[in-house]
Amino acid sequence: MEKSATSNPGLSKRNFLIGLFAVVAGYLVTLFWSTIRFMAPRVSYDPPASFKAGYIDDYVIGTFSDRWLEQHKIWIQRKKDGLVAFVAVCTHLGCVPKLVLDDNRIMCSCHGTNFTIEGDVISGPAPVPLYRAAISLADDGQIIVDKTKKENRPELRDKEPYVLKV
Numbered sequence: 001m002e003k004s005a006t007s008n009p010g011l012s013k014r015n016f017l018i019g020l021f022a023v024v025a026g027y028l029v030t031l032f033w034s035t036i037r038f039m040a041p042r043v044s045y046d047p048p049a050s051f052k053a054g055y056i057d058d059y060v061i062g063t064f065s066d067r068w069l070e071q072h073k074i075w076i077q078r079k080k081d082g083l084v085a086f087v088a089v090c091t092h093l094g095c096v097p098k099l100v101l102d103d104n105r106i107m108c109s110c111h112g113t114n115f116t117i118e119g120d121v122i123s124g125p126a127p128v129p130l131y132r133a134a135i136s137l138a139d140d141g142q143i144i145v146d147k148t149k150k151e152n153r154p155e156l157r158d159k160e161p162y163v164l165k166v
Contacts, residue, residue, distance in 0.1 A: 047071055053143040056166055059083060064099055074133060074145055075099065077117075083164040085133040085145045086119060091152070092126040106130065119152065128152055134161040 051072060059065055059078035064086075068074040073096060075086040090097050095110035105122065106115040113124030120129045134149035143164065151157045 049148045050144060050146040052138060053085075053145050055142055056083065056137075056164075064101065066099065068145070069096070072145070072147070074147070076135075076143070076145070081163075082166050083135055083143065084162070085135045087131040087133050087147060087150055089131070090126055091128045091130060092124070097130075119157075120154070129154070129157075132157045132162040135164040136161055137164065 051068075053068060053074075053076060056078075059076055061078050061080060063078060065076045065078070066088075068076065069088055073088045075088050077084045077086065088096055090108040090110065090113055092108065092111055092113050095108050097106045097108040097113070097115065100107050104117050106117065106119070107113070108115075108124070108126065111125050113126035114122040115126070115130055116122055118129075119132065121127075129152045131150040131152045134146040136144050136146070138144050146161075149161065151162050156162070
């Protein structure tokens, strides 16, 4: 049989409908999957915002402890009259600063901000002082640090709950 000049050797109706069905099916599967993923709970693997930090006697008077720096981004300073929990996150862009105790300062090497040992800005681009987390004692005598409650204003950060008097 000879092909006529009017026959179209391209896409047949059947192949067009199969392709259309595949595109629509792909769209519906994607829509269904994204809806299921939207409704599924998101699991956070961040450490808890509140944690027990040991006992008061674990901290030496006049020193900073970086025991909780890696896991919770917290330094605990033991003073003569109490304990203070610093949030070890620079208030400029969120870098983790370093304690430079030889110079009595805290330094963020990312952008050059320098803080006093009390967390006040000495120089650099950080707009506000370092935050202090709420600190208290549990019933079992352990220290509890709560990072959901933070303060950096000097008139408030030197009062409870941001200072644990001992």
